[in-house]
Structure formats: structure tokens, C-alpha cells
Amino acid sequence: MNLTNYVVYIIGLFWLTLTDAKIGYFWHITDLHYDPFHNSLELHRGCRHRGSMEHNHRNERHRDHSCDSSWNLIQSAAALMAARHPDTLEFVLWTGDILSSSMEHLKEEYKLEAVRNVTDILSRTFSSQFVFPALGHNDPPPSRKLVDMWMQWLPTEALQTFETGGYYTIEQSHSKLRIVVLNSVLWAGGAARTDGPHRGRAQWEWLEQVLSKARRKSEMVYIVAHAGPGVEERHGAGSASAAGGGELTPQANARLIHLIRAFSDVIVGQFYGHRHTDTFRLVYSEGRPVSWAFLAPSVTPRGAGSISNPGLRLYKFDSNNGKVLDYTQYYLDVTTNRGEHHWAIEYNLTQYYGLREVSATSLDALADRIRNYHDRTIFNKYISALRVRHAPDFDCDTACVHVHYCAITRAEYQEFRACVRNPASALASRAPSNSAAILLYAILILISS
Numbered sequence: 001m002n003l004t005n006y007v008v009y010i011i012g013l014f015w016l017t018l019t020d021a022k023i024g025y026f027w028h029i030t031d032l033h034y035d036p037f038h039n040s041l042e043l044h045r046g047c048r049h050r051g052s053m054e055h056n057h058r059n060e061r062h063r064d065h066s067c068d069s070s071w072n073l074i075q076s077a078a079a080l081m082a083a084r085h086p087d088t089l090e091f092v093l094w095t096g097d098i099l100s101s102s103m104e105h106l107k108e109e110y111k112l113e114a115v116r117n118v119t120d121i122l123s124r125t126f127s128s129q130f131v132f133p134a135l136g137h138n139d140p141p142p143s144r145k146l147v148d149m150w151m152q153w154l155p156t157e158a159l160q161t162f163e164t165g166g167y168y169t170i171e172q173s174h175s176k177l178r179i180v181v182l183n184s185v186l187w188a189g190g191a192a193r194t195d196g197p198h199r200g201r202a203q204w205e206w207l208e209q210v211l212s213k214a215r216r217k218s219e220m221v222y223i224v225a226h227a228g229p230g231v232e233e234r235h236g237a238g239s240a241s242a243a244g245g246g247e248l249t250p251q252a253n254a255r256l257i258h259l260i261r262a263f264s265d266v267i268v269g270q271f272y273g274h275r276h277t278d279t280f281r282l283v284y285s286e287g288r289p290v291s292w293a294f295l296a297p298s299v300t301p302r303g304a305g306s307i308s309n310p311g312l313r314l315y316k317f318d319s320n321n322g323k324v325l326d327y328t329q330y331y332l333d334v335t336t337n338r339g340e341h342h343w344a345i346e347y348n349l350t351q352y353y354g355l356r357e358v359s360a361t362s363l364d365a366l367a368d369r370i371r372n373y374h375d376r377t378i379f380n381k382y383i384s385a386l387r388v389r390h391a392p393d394f395d396c397d398t399a400c401v402h403v404h405y406c407a408i409t410r411a412e413y414q415e416f417r418a419c420v421r422n423p424a425s426a427l428a429s430r431a432p433s434n435s436a437a438i439l440l441y442a443i444l445i446l447i448s449s
């Protein structure tokens, strides 16, 4: 072998190790908000009935968005996932709010019965995969009964912490990926005032230990929870009084961001639900993007802040190291699909936004393109995805675009408010972007030559 051949051979070997990804898939489903009384004819229970009374004088087009998920809708979601079942589907992330908020005041046994129905359909759909559930604020608190229901999916060690606090970690036996499922309810406004403080503290200590141990063992970590850090994309979001309804308290939010920053070398992905919209959040360290979080849209068509269509998300990843490579977003247009459930592909992340890879850096660059006031192409795509193609018939002026940008890039509540108040300072506070650094470098080379 002459030298040239040898070099080509070495480069080839290097390339092989670089590209030797073991492709796997996982579903992320969230905010099913199953309403067992959806079709009930009882006046105050049936949502359709309630909906038609309430919406007589309102925009008829939005009627289907005033109800939580019927059993039919959940069945159709399960059928879609069964039909699009890749051979290398490894697991399912299920990030809470299983039940309709209209069930809030019902007895615990009714709630558990509804959770059992959804659990059963998921275990039939994913008969040879594990489903990893996270609790939302509309779900029953951790209990022996939930443990019994979910012990088919969780190992003993996970069940122990789940029963006491609703959080757990899963070690993937065949890879270096560790899944950390948090109970965000313990850090949210409501719970912190009742029995939360003690268990909330225990979860912080546990999380730090898990992350430190993962670092020692060179593991890669997914953080999974119902509610994640950051604010909703509207003016006035992130104020102390707005913390409630499942939102993290300002203190919990700041502490979680701090931990994510400190362990950004270990955390390779964050997956949340809760907002019923399709968006993402970035965490920075000294102006540099170091971690991303994807928020998947809900299965229920009922909006939280704004209205959206039902969505289901299939992630593609390298199961050797957990690196997320892409996702396919599925959706159901409930306005045009009255009563029928034709799920379709909405978009593929990397194609849709023209991303070369899924990383904090590439998503930071995407945030800059979303903010572009002169060319609205990417912003319009973002808004269409945010509402899962539910007719984005609203006007978003420059200030409104800026609020969206602040929500993506300022997870800390105070920083978000400062960003919204002062667009100029938001620009100034950024570290030099890549293109600025390259330009500077080019100038330096020119001067030195």
C-alpha cells in the first residue's frame, strides 16, 4: 500500500466511525387530555353539547377546538402510530396531561379508570416497546395504583422513586443513553404551596446526583417532563403571578436552567409538552447556545394559550449516543376532517427549516432567521408549525415577532421580560454570532497580509 492509498484508507476508516450511526426511533406524545364524557348527552358533561351551547355565537370554525380528546381521537392516534411503526422503534416518551381538565373535580377512581384506558391502548399499540410516562398537572398524583398500572414499563428502581415523587431514571442497557423523567408538578406554582416543597427539594437533590453520576459514567442524558423551562410567547409571560396551572415557579425555572447549563455536556436533549404548541427553547452559557429543548404539540385540539391541531411526533436518533437527527411531525386537521381522522405528515424538521443538523448552534441560527423582520418566510413557517397548521389567520407585527424570538431564546423569566421590553438590548446582549466572528477573522487576515 503506497502512501496515498494509505491516507485514503485512514480517511475512509475515520469517515466510517464518524458516520456509523445506529438509527433508532421514538415517539413523543403529549397532552392527550382524554375526556370520557366527550360525547355524553348529559347537559353539563358532554363536551360537544357544552361546546355547541358556548359557541353558538362564536366562530363556528373553532368549534372543534373547544373540546378535549374523544376516545375516537385517541384510537385514531394509536392507529396512526401502529401503522407508522418503524422496525427500530426503541421507546415512547409520554409527557403527561393524560386527562381532560374538565375531570379536575371528579373522584380519584374515575380519573384512574380513564388513565387505565389510555394506558391499555398504549400498551396494545406498543406491545414490544417501553413507554416512559411523565406526570402533568391534570394527572392523578403518584400512587401505588399508578405504579401497578405502569410497572409493565418501568424497572424496580424507577418504580421506587416514581411512587414517592413521580420521577425516575432509565438506563438503556445497550447504549450510553440515560432517560431522566421529572415530575414538573413538584416545581410548579400550585404544588409548591401544598405538599410540594419537601418532595420538590428531594427531586432537585436526586436530579443533581443522577446528572453527576451520568457524567462520571460518560452517559448522555435526555431530560423529559411535562412542563419545561421558559415562558409562553406572549407579552407579560413569566411574571410571578402567572406561575400556576403547571408552570414552573420563577425559582424552579431559574434553578433548572442553571442545572441544564452546568450539565450541558451531558444533556443531549430535552423533551417537554404542556403548552399545546410546537416550539423550541434554547439555553445559553456566556452567550453561547449550549442546550435545546423541543416542545411537542398536544394530541387534544383544545388550545391552552392559542388554538392548534392535534399532533404526534416521531424522532429519529442515533441510538448509540442519543444524538437526535430529525423528527417527523404528524398532524390531524380537525376543522376540515370533521368526525374523520386522517392523520398526515405535517413536516420533517431538518427539511422544513433547512437545518444541517439538530444542535443548539443550528437552532440558535434558526431563531435568528425566525426573527428576520425583512423576510417573513421562516417566521411564517414557524407560526404555521407552532399552531400545527391551524389557520394562522392573525397579524403579527414586528413587536409580536420579537416576542416569539424572546420566548425561544430567553428561558429565564426576567431575561424574557427584559428582551420583550427592549429589542435593542436584546441584540446587544448577544455574543458575537458565527458570521460576525468569521467576518472579524477575515478582516484580521486581510490586515495581517
Ligand SMILES: [Zn+2]
Residues within 6 Å of the ligand: 031, 033, 097, 136, 274, 275, 276, 298, 304
Ligand atoms: Zn395540557
